[in-house]
Amino acid sequence: MKSTRFGLVAAAAVLALTASACGSDDGGSGGSGGSGDSGGGDGIKIGIKFDQPGLGLKKGNEYTGMDVDVATYVAQQLGYDADKIEWVQAPSAQRETLISTGQVDMVVATYSITDERKQKVSFAGPYFIAGQDLLVRSDDSSITGPDTLDGKKLCSVTGSTSAQKVKDKVPGVNLQEFATYSECVAGLVSGAVDALTTDDTILAGYASQDQYKGKLKVVGAPFSEERYGIGLKKGDTEMCTKVTDAIKKMINDGDWQTAVDDNLGAAGYKPPAGNPPTPDACS
Incomplete structure (x- = not known):
């Protein structure tokens, strides 16, 4: 989907990053270089689910769902227009690997914040509390x-x-x-x-x-709490802060509610108590 010119620019960027060797854990991550900056790169790679209606669903070349809307809003706040987003499938079992190896810059995929996962990745959010x-x-x-x-x-x-x-x-x-x-x-x-x-x-x-x-x-009687966060590379505090600020803005300006209504409202769904959430300090 990317032009040849874009591919050359991206390749040059990767070579430059490799030469600088600024604490990179590996030499072939495949990331877009978007992590840790606010839109200076050519694009951003975001992991989502491809098979969850209303949340993250791929049909042909179209991506829809609440997670997609949240990710698109956050990317725009970081300086990336929608056409600069590369969507990457992020199955549950592969989310930590995709982040740690740089195959994506962030994961927005019904990704519950847990103490175990926080040992491997950083989380911005939560942007939603499910049950x-x-x-x-x-x-x-x-x-x-x-x-x-x-x-x-x-x-x-x-x-x-x-x-x-x-x-x-x-x-x-x-x-x-x-x-x-x-x-x-x-x-x-x-x-x-x-x-x-x-x-x-x-x-x-x-x-x-x-x-x-x-x-x-x-039914509308949730009996657990799942705090959905945006997964980021472990320890990238700068990026995590920017993403958390973007989530707060989305909630405050009403786009968060629009995303919920547009994607889940047809089922008569009402978000459980605690929504909209108050994003915590980065974790």
């Missing part, structure tokens, strides 16, 4: 939270910690494990299962899809 919840059919009033799942068929993906949390709390639940959340949603619509559990943002994203509008709803 584990339940997705049910719109006409089902019998399920109002985990304590009403006894004897019900609950779906989540194979190996999901979300489903296991519910099973531990409600031993009588009938856990059904599918390979993907999309399969769970299809099973919910057909009546094969009674509920689906994972982060409420992910649930709202599926419920907001055109084919499911009016058919599904998020």
